[in-house]
Structure formats: structure tokens, C-alpha cells
Amino acid sequence: MNTESNDVLVVGAGISGIASALELANSGVNVYLLEKEAVVGGHSASFCCKATDVCSQCSACVVPDKIKEAVSHPQIRLLTNSTLRGLSGELGNFQVAITQKPQYIDQERCIACGLCTKVCPTDPKAIHPPFAEAMPFCYVLDEEFCLRFKGEKCDLCRKGCPTKAIKFTVKPKEQELSVGAIIVATGFDVFNARKKGSLGYGRYRNVLTGLDLEQIFTREGYLRLPASGEEPKNIAFIQCVGSRDEDHDYCSHVCCKYAMKLAGLIKYHNPDALVSIFYIDLQTAGKGFAQFYEQYKKNIRFVRGVPVEVLQTASGKLDVRFEDISQGKVCKDTFELVVLSVGISPREQSWNLARTLGINLSDDGFFAERDSMSTNETNVDGIFIAGTCQGPRDIPDSIAHGIAAASKAVQILGQSVSQRRGNQGIH
């Protein structure tokens, strides 16, 4: 029986996976877009707009458009809450086993009316809307807080749902897909800043990560100190937290620019705020960044040298000890808020997925490319990698890498079987 398939499975619906899926679908390929979370978009959907009077070209606004396009594309079948469990077969004829977590809230039926959240008796609410830009905009249920998962008989949300979208009896769903090629775009983990204990993250409320700051701006639109609710006047950014150290032999590509752009945003909201950025080497390359850097040089203090210790004073301020390399001495400065520019780490589950798919990992823990001239291809024919699961990237580079992976898949599936055997690896 000929089971050759020209469909493609994209694993991960972050910005690279979405870029891949859209490009494939627009080229006429049927796409399964697999996402382990309830909503698509991945990390890229949680970043804030960093525009001041002018656009700061952070690319955050590119994401919602792409998400919407992917979710409503007739040739993309979205499988949320789903993970890949097993794989067999080869290029042109892969069999993929998928497990879908119990879908307590039917995405097809949820109309996001909010009645369930109103009646939910727990605090915090066990059933709640996803974040504002989420797609599909379907309510989510937190098993951690829901009374039913604690053995109680609460049934308020199910009874109150006008479209009967909530079902507690559902079981995990297993299914098998036949696809011709697979694109892995599982993204990254944000470096866990608690691992750098001396910097105080998790201990001091006014030590945040860059991602926390992004989310504060997305949620509130302005910055206040988590501890006191006041507007911070003296802020430090510490670069290379989880990049370029003994455990991370790479630069995360994004932190210098997001730190400078966030610093610019803070200065825009409060021109009197003092912002310092502690760095090793400034990564200021990139399209159009020169003009912003000229501005930042004027109103941000750049200090060469990365602090090793943050201590909270009795008054709740933060003492930062650092070696000011330009002055050749150890100094101490006091700030109200310290932001750790956390980097991009490989996914913790990468190892499991690599084993399931039979693809290699690099020394850094990202998925390994076949060679430096083909960063989308893996050691397995027909399995491609896209975006930050292969190495650190910003949003535009992730989109480009995602489209490139789609290109490779389209090219290889467009060939006949005999051509594929004769012409492995198109560079």
C-alpha cells in the first residue's frame, strides 16, 4: 500500500512554527500545527510593544497578525494541548503518535463569555480567560486550583456554561498522523534566574527578569515597583544572565537589544529615571539599530562589567556590587529596581523529543543542525528544525528560519522518491 503523504507536521506553534506553517499552507501543503499549550504564539506572544514616540522595531506587533492568520487558515489544522509521543517511518511516510491532554473546555464551543469565571468559587479562579492576545481565544482550566481535581463535587461552571462547552468526563485523546515531513519548532526555555542565587531573583521582590518587565508593560502599560507600588527612579539592567558564562557557551542574541529598548521605554515614561546597563560586550548590530543606539548612548549609563552580587538594604533598596572594569576597581551602587536580562536556554524536554525523533543535540543542548551550511536540516532526512530550538534568535530571525525550514520541506516533498534518493540534502 502506498502511504506516501505530502502533509507536514509542525511541532510547536511559536513564531517560527507559525511562520513555517503559514508558508507551507500558502504553498498548498496541508499542515498539522501541534502545540503543547492551550493557546498558540509561544514566548513571542508575551512580549510588550516598546514604542516610544516612534516605533522601536522590536517586532512584538508582528506576532498577533501571524497568529490570527495561522489560526484561521483553512489548510492549517491546529492541535493544541497536544504532544508528540512516538515516531516511525521515514521521509515521505512518517507515522506520528500524538497525545492530546483532556480538553475540559471544548475550543470549538467556547465563546469566551466569561460566565464560568464568574461562578468559579476558587481563589485564584481555576477557570479563566487566556492572555489578551491569545488565539484561539478559549478559556482555560487550571487543574491545580479546580475543586473537582481535589475530589470535590463542584459543578458550577459546567452547569452555567451556555454552550455546554465544559465536560469533565473527557479522557486524553490519542491519535496517529501520517505526514511526509516534520518541522520541529519547539522554542526555548527562559533562563531560570534563580540559578544565579547571588543576584537575588526570587528572594527580593524588586529584582525582576527582562521577561517579567515585558509582562508588566503588557499588563499595566507602565512600570511600578513590585514591593511598594512606587515609580522606580534608579534602575539597573544586568546583562548576560544565563548567557556567555561557564555553562552557556553562546550569546542569546536578544538581551542587549531588549534591555536597551526597555530602558528606552522606561526613560520615555519617566525622563528623570536613571538607568544603568551592566554589560560584557554590547550587541548593537542589526537593521536600523544604529539610530536607536545613538539615542541610548546619550541617556543610559553603560557600565562595562557584570555584577556578581545583589543585596537588599534595610530600606528595601538594592546594593549592587560590581567591578567597574573601565576604572579598574570594585564598586557598589544602590538601585531601586534590578532587571536581570535573562537569556535563551534550550528546552528541558529537548532531550526527550530528540530521543523520540532520533535527532541529535548540540553541545549547548539545542537541536543540532546537519552542518553549518544547512541550519534547518537534522541528521534525519525529512525532519527539519526551525527557530530558537536550534539556537538563540530574535523574532525576525526566527521568522526567517521558520520560512527557510518550510522551504526545505516544500522542496524535498516536491521531488519524486527516486529524486530524493539521488539528491539528498539540498543546500
Added chain:
Amino acid sequence: MEKRIGVFICNCGETLNNIDFDAVVKKVAEFPGVTSIKLISTLCLEEGKKKMLSCIKKENIDRVVVAACSPEFKEHVFRQVLENAGLNAHLFSMANIKEQCSWAHEGDVTGKAVELIIMAVNRTRLLQPVKKKKFSVTRKVLVIGGGFAAINASLQLSRAGLRTTLMQRAAILGAGTAEVESLCGFDINSMVSEVEGDENIEILTSAEMTAIAGKIGNFTVRIRKGCEEISHKYGALVVATGYQTKLALESELKSDANIVSQEKLCHMLRDPDLEIRPGTIGFMFDFSDENSRLPTLATLNNALAAKRKWGSEVYVFYKSVKVDSEGIERLYQEARDCGVMFLKSDISPRIAVENGKIKIEAKDVFLDGEINLACDVLVAEEQLLPAEETEAMSSILNIRKDSSGFYQDENVHLYPVTSEKKGIFIIGGCRGDLDISRVLADISSVVVSVYELLSSGNILAEAERVKADPQKCVACLTCIRICPHDAIQLIRVDGGKEVAEISDLACEACGICAAICPAKAITFQGYRDEEILAQVETIG
């Protein structure tokens, strides 16, 4: 003929309690021109869509108003229902009675809901269908440039089955790629011979573009080769003209034989007959141009090569190393392990030539002191600049440049390889400072984008959504000047009059031309003056 308008109202699972839906239905039903009105509890769900579809068919509805939530969420769902019912998806309006009415107000919410619906009805009555049409495209691509990106893209496009022309100004393909070759260790000559042997690829050297007409899918390009000029038709253009570097030096130092560029050093490293191996080499980067990655890449590669091949002492002066490219942190580490000395300095070192040696005076930030170094060869700092022809080409192609003069506007929605002009793509070093892995991603991206556009030979697109009326057009050129997508051109109609014509394929339906046309000759379906006025007058 009387229009048959169907109004479908959704109460979002009976959650919009502050609207009296019975009153809404009664009021709207009385309004002239409403053929049918249905209140459906959850219109966007399968059962709701089914009811809507059967009602459209049964009652012979020819245009539809849906009163429900924001079009952001569900517009595409309802338009699909219209298409399934065989109606034109443009004969449709939405009234937002959820977010902009029920959720937003207290008081007479019902009254506002009725007004919103009647506004939509009045608009819908005037709507005109927009039909889809197949446009044929030329299945040929023009790739401009002769470097790594251009050659590689041509090969891949040809493999994807598209006839490709590779055109460059220089006489020899792949001539200026020594530096890139040393960076990533490939052999340009084998790529060149592959291109030359490919029947699907036509090569035009010493040739340049002098003019371009037409729009996406059907460009007519005038090409000058020698003293003759020819016209060719292409469906898409790929610009890959690369960048150039310039030594950032005072002019009296430029003539010194021992102060060289990275490219010159590459040639020296490859030269088997090189007489004297430089004992001490200095490198400089990141002082006058702090926003480029390529100088870091070139320095690390060349410093390592010089160390390994010649055993030279190598000193690198720099401000910040640019490690935000794949594998560069490791390369930086490797260079340090091999004994390349890295000296960070905040200000550019002073350079002087003395007794045939190059003296470098720098202030090192770690040592906090002056460093004096005499070296045999100095690889001077380079600035990355757009290729020479960029200025002229961007005005011929009518595409914008970024603030550093490279192709491609800084609009983030254009990345990675598109320009604001549909059908013209920009890849590689000519759109900015890209390392090899980014260039490879560009090449793959452009191949699939062009393939998507041209492979089938035609494109299905909406026709005449935005249209200029030849009777009213006075050829004032206002629309042609304002169109950000270069989608409008002048054509000659019967009687010799010149009028504006909008290309359906190039148009992005932004509506600027329709708003600005002083003769009111341009109409934008769905947003025509009468359609908007009909809504305003409802509540007037």
C-alpha cells in the same frame, strides 16, 4: 431590484443580558429592506452556522448583516458561511453589539444595539460584490547580483523548476567572495560551474537594469549589456547585490602597503608564494562602526588563520565583540585559547607608521594603561556600506532604503525578504549586515516565496476591489505619488487619454488613494463614500 437583506443576531449564549433582544428583533424587523431577521443563541458554533446557512438558502437572502461580537474574532467564520451559501463574501457587514455595546455601556444599551444594526443594514444595501479572478504570471525570475547569495538562490530557484536569469554588473561571477569563502569554507568555483552548466539558468554578466515597468507577476525589465538594450519579462525579482567595505582610516595611512583590508589578508593567507610572513599582526574593529557583526566574524576567522598558518603574534583591538551570531562565542574562545591577544579599548587607537612598522597606541580598559605595539601588518577597521549601485537601483526599482542606506525599509512587517513592492525580494548582505547562517535562511525564504508566487503560472486574487474610474480620472498623479506599494500606473485608454490604473495583484487595499483622489475617481469597495454616509445618516 430590491435587495434581500438577512439580519442574524447573536446573544452570545444568552450572556448579553442588558440588551432586550425581543425589542431589538421587533424594531429591526420593521425597518424597510430587512427581508429576514433571526435571533440565534450561538451563531459562531456549528449549529448556529447551520441555521444561518439554511435561512440564507430558504429565504433567498442575497446579503447579510451579523450582529454579534468584534469582527476581530469571528468575521472570517461568517464570511465562510456566505461563501458556502454561494454568496459573495463582500456582501456582508458586522455590527458589534458585544464589546462595543453590551460590555461597554449601561443605560439604553438596546437602543444602541438597534442603531448599530440599522447602520450596518444601510451600508449593506449599497455594497457591491468583489469577484476573484485568475491572473496569469510569467514563470521566470530575475536574480540580480553575482555573489554567494545570488548564485545560491539561482541554483535553488532553478531546482524548484523556475527559469532563472542571473544578472550582474561585473564581468566574472563570484569574483568578490574571497572573504565570505574564508569565513565559511566553501568553494565558489564549484558553485559557479554548477550555475554555468544549468540549462534553466541564463547568465548575463556586465549587464545592468536600466528601467522596470509592470507589476508583480509581470515585470518588464530593460537590461543594458554592452551597447545594446533588451527587454525581458519576469514574474519576480530577487535583489542580492551584497555590500562593500571601506577602510576607516585617515587618507595618508591608506596608501601604506602594510595597512590592509580583511580581504587583502585573505588573499595573503592563500598566497603560496608569499615571501615574508608577517611576524606581528594587529586587527581593529568596532570603533567607528559599532553596529556591524561582519567585522567581528572576519577578524576572528582571519586572526585564527594567521595564528595557525603563519604562527604570527596577533593582537586584536576592539570595543565590543559582536557575538550574536551562531557559533561566534565559541570561535572567540577558540581564538583566545590559541593565543590571540584581545585588547579592549573604549577609544580608537592611534596609528602611525615608523621605520616600516605600524605603531599602535591604545588605552586598554582592563590594564588601565597605555599599550604601545609595533606590528608588521595592520588589518584596519572596516566600515560596512551598501554596494555602489544601491542608490541608483533603489530609484529604478522604486524601493526604499533603511537609515544606513541598505535596501529594505525598517518596517518590521517586511522582514525577512520582502520589500514594500510586491514581487521584488531582497536577500543577503544588500539588506543589512548578515552572517552566513542568516544569509542561508534568506535564500531558502526567497525560494519558497517565489515558488509560491509563480509555480502554478497564475494567482487567484480579488479583482477591482479598488478601482479608478477612467471617466473621472484627470491623471493628476496624486494617487501614483502617494501609493506606498507602487501599485498604480498610468495607462493610455481609447481616445489617447491617460488614466490611473490600479494593479489588483500589487494593491494591498490600504485605501489611501481612494481617500486622497481629488476627482473622487477611485472607489474602494466596502468603504465607498455612499456606504459610509449611509451609516452616518442613520444616526444623524
